Amino acid sequence: MNLTQRRNWLLHVAVWSALFVAYLPFFLNNHIGQPLERDALGLGLLLLLYYGNARVLMPRLLARPGPGAYLLAALALGGGVSALRLGLDAALFGADMATGFPSLNRYRLYVLLLHGLVLGVSYFVTALRRREAEARRAQATISQQQQAQLLYLRSQINPHFLFNTLNNLYALTVARAPEAPEMVLRLAALLRYAIYSTREARVPVLQEVEHIRELLWLYQVRFEHPVPITLAVDCPAPGPDIEPMLLIPLVENCLKHGDLDYNPAGYVRLRLQVTATELVFETENTKDAADQPKDAAHGVGLDNIRQRLRLTHGAARAALLTLATPTTFTARLHLPLLPHAEDSHPAR
Structure with missing residues (x-):
């Protein structure tokens, strides 16, 4: 029995005990014989009526189409308990059964x-609790579905980047390049983070930044000369906690749709700024004016982030804004932070 069930049980005991005590003076003041027995008999039959309806009739009959079966059963239960009460009164207490009432008919009424x-109270209390339980189950189902969707969205990593990295690794391995072993280690670390971090609700933002650096290193290995990729971080350690894999897809988007392969003037600029109330991550990359979607997944990464923001922040100020010109693309993520969020790292 959990805490809620124990509280409900104690509440029922308290209410019925209070009714027993409150009803007892009626018998005493009217000099009715055997007051404790009369009170106990009445309370016992009320318990039979209340819980017979709440625990037997409603669970079994309300699910059936139409209320006819339940109404007939409830009337039968109420009439049967009433007949039992009057019969036991007559058998046990005789002529004294209606003491305190003007007439026997008034007592029967x-x-x-x-x-x-009591039957009506039983129905409405039980119906209200059933409705609350259904609402809790529905909310739990929605929460589970959202959590599953969130885990799925987090787990997605751009296959375009992964395939390019594996191709580069193959080329370095064939050429016996000294960078190949380090590339394997860094790729493994990045994939490990992408897979296992999604099981965490939050990770330190600087941990995500470190894996962004790994991503950029893996990208730059393919070039024979340094490429103009800059990452500016303005975030006091240890930084706030954020959802894992929230910033990396924005960087992947820059690398996938940028023009560093063929544009000598091309660049990628990344900037993270954290204040007491907000985290802002901005990416900017050059692109070909005639850039067209490269595959069916064009824009999926940005939509992925927007869906995650809706699931985790609802109508809060979290937003992902984008601006495209003929030669550049800018994405700006605004993430509100709770006060002192930087001091609230969950246990891992």
């Missing part, structure tokens, strides 16, 4: 109305 009230 009181029993019917009381049992009808």
Whole structure:
């Protein structure tokens, strides 16, 4: 029995005990014989009526099409318990059964109305709890679906970059280049981060930056001369925690759609700035004015990030803005930070 179930059980015991105590003075003030027995009998039958409806009739009959079966069963339960109450009163207490009422018929009417009230309370309380339980289950299902979707979105890494890196690694291996072993190690580290970090809710932003540096090194190995890629980081250590694999896809987008392969004046500029309230990551790359989508996945990385921001930040200020000119493309990620987020690293 969990804490919520224990509290519910104690609440039921407290309410029924209070009713027993509150109802007892009626018998005492009217000098009704055997007051404790009369009170206990009445309370026991009310318990039978309440829980018979809540635990038996409603779970079994309300799921059926139409309310007819449940209504007939509820009427039968209410009438049966009322008849049992009047019969036991007559058998156990005889002429004293209606003491405190103007007439026996008034007493019978009181029993019917009381049992009808308890049956109604049982129905509405149970229906309300069923509705709350269904709402919790629906919310849990939505949360699980969102978590699964988020994990899927996080786990995506640009296959274009991966295939290019493997091709470069193959060429270096064939040529017995000294960079090949280091390239294997760095690629393994990057892939390990891409796979295992997605299981974490948050990672330090500077950890993501280190893997961006690995990504840039793997990209530059393919060139015989240094390429104009700059990364400026303005973030006090240890930096805030962010979702893993949130910044790397933006860098991949620059490398995939940039023109460093053939444009001597081409460049990629990356800038991370962290303040007390916001993280801003901006990427800018040159591109061919006649640049066309290279594959069916064109723009998937940016849409991926937008979907993740909607799932994790909802209507908050988090946003990914883009600006394209004939020769450049800029992406700017704005991520609001909670106060003192930089001091709240989850246990790993």
